[in-house]
Amino acid sequence: MKNYSLLVTLLLFSSLLTAQQKEWTLEECVNYALDNNIQVKQSELEVELSDIEKRDALGNFIPSINGQATNAWNTGLTQNVTTGILQNQTTRNFSAGVTAGLTLYDGLRNFKQLQRARISRIASEYSLDKMKDDIALFVADAYLQVLFSKQNLEVLKAQNEVTQQQLVRTRDLVEAGVLPQGDLLEIQATIADEKQRMIVADNQIQISLIGLAQTLGIKDYQNFNIAERDYNIFGNEILENSVYDIIEKAKEERSEIKIAEANRELAEMDVELTKGAYLPTLNAFFNYNTRESGQSRIIGSTLDPNEPTRQIGIVESSNEIVVAPNAVPTLGSPLPFFEQLYRNDGVTYGLQLNVPILNGFATRNQVRRNEVNVKRAQFQLEQAELDLEANVYQAYTDARGAFEVYEASLVAADAQERAFEYATERFNVGLTNAFDFSQAKIRFENTQREALRAKYDYIFKLKVVELYFGIPVGDLKF
Known part of the structure; x- marks a missing residue:
């Protein structure tokens, strides 16, 4: 009795855990991926780096201030700075100073560097937006794949129940001598094949769930699951627009073009920055310094009692010795x-003008390199426009084709359902x-599966067109 109570308790606890398991909707998956996906985080780091680049550019307008201090000991044969005599000694000297510098003019390179940093920040934001769009589509595709796999398994289970019912009826008819034994074996083989396909379908669900969880950055694969709801088709009126209208809208809204335009502006700013090296630079500087020493100081003088005078020269005309x-x-x-620091301090200040005269054509060659990069960026912009036109046209054609396939699959599924009912009778x-x-049953199953596949394929391709049309990820309807 105790074992039975324990078993009931475990079953209830297991049911409670299952009931509490979170089932993710598509919207929740997309929002979670935008906050936690590794690729999105890497793009956010690029935006952060562009902010640092901007602060670097702002820092160029601020004076540079550096302080230095030195306290050194010197041991050995050195000149005594007090007496001027060479002697073995240990001396200690301390010095300190503060230097400030400010760029007054550098060919406007500081201003242009700040402009470039701002453009770089905008380009990073565009790249982040594009990454979010790509991840949102990737998550939606993976989510719809899981949903298709789940509904495909439900179709297989429903058909297997029908086959199980037919197995009972066929067994009765075979035992009554109405049907041959071969019909019973055929039904049994069908059941075995359906169980095998259900196992494959269930495995496909688990694989799809793991792939979706990895995209979201979720490591608890076992407890990850999605909400099993039927997603309807919304927004198909967008296909009523002409493909050329969608292309023009995409050129205005899509990040691919904005990124290419920003890269061209960056290349143009690099040319202007490099040309600034042709111009003189003017810097202002100020230095305060002081020093201190541990050497003894002269506080007075007395005549040497042993040698009160010393020779300092000879008179040439009389050869008389001159003494002092x-x-x-x-x-x-x-x-x-x-x-000592107070008495020994001093300041230095002034202006420094640097005029470039010749540097081995390094500046001229760098300007030419950057001009080539401008042309390359322009070509990349043109290529981005061509690629966008091709991608939009392909997405538009795919969506319209997917809609036609979906409609045809519904007609085929309806026809095969009626054919299966007739075959059953x-x-x-x-x-x-x-x-x-x-x-007949296999054909009916195939049309149901293809109808599901066509539905989710059309939903996904329709969302791609909506993104190209400039609809934000958060406003996509499923």
């Missing part, structure tokens, strides 16, 4: 640290054999 008092300096302790009264009945 031989004063010996009196050394004292160095002044306090901060007093004939089989029930013994007017057809199990093989013909199975073939």
Whole structure:
């Protein structure tokens, strides 16, 4: 009894977990992917880098300020800066300074660099928008594939139930001698084939779910599932527009053209930046410096009692020796640290003008390289326009063709359903054999599957056209 109670508790707990399992709608999947997909995050990093580039350009207008300080010891035979005598000693010297610089004129390169950074920021935003559109379409395609696989499995299960019912009826008729044994074997073979296809369909569902979860960045594959709802066809009135109207709208709205235009502007700004190297640059600078030493200082002098005078020369005419008092300096302790800094400080300031004269044609060659890049960017813009026209025309044609296929698949499914009902009636009264009945059933299953496939294929291709028409991802209706 205890084991039975435990089993019931586990079953109830399992049912509760299953009931609490989140089932994702298509809108939730798209929104989650836009926030968590790795490729979208990488595009967001490019936008962040463009913001840093813009701050770099703004920083060029701000003065540069640098401070330096040095405290050094020197040991060995060196000149005593106080007495001027070479001697083995250890000296310590400290120096410090602050330097400020400001660019007053550099051929307007700072202003152009800021303009370029702003254009680069816009281009990064366009790239992010394009990535979001691509990910949204990719998620929608993967989601609809999962939904198709699930509904395909439901079709197989429903048909298998019909076959199971026919198996019971056929067994009774065979035992009554109305139908041959071969019909029973045919039905049993059909059931085995249907079970095999259901296993394959279930595996396909799991594979599709894992692929969708990876796109979203979800690692809990086992508990990931989508909401099983029937998505209707919305927005097919967009196909009432001519393909040329959609192409013109796409040129105005799509990020591909905007990215190419921004890249051309960046190439043109690079030319202007490089031409700025032809012009002189004018910089202002200011430096404050001071120093301190641990050396003893001279605080006075006295005559050397042992040698009060010293020779400093000879008179050429009389050969008389010229002498001077031989004063010996009196050394004292160095002044306090901060007093020395105060006494020994100084400033330097001025302007520096640099005029480019010759640099081995480096600037001229760089200008020519960038001019070539402008032409390349222009060609890329033209190619982007051609590619967009081709893609829109292809998407428009695919959507219209998918709609025609969908309508035809509905007609075929309706016809095969009536044919299957007729075959079922004939089989029930013994007017057809199990093989013909199975073939009619297979044809009916195939048309149902193709109708589902055509439906979701049309929905996806219709959304592609809507994106080209400039409808935002968040406004797409499913």
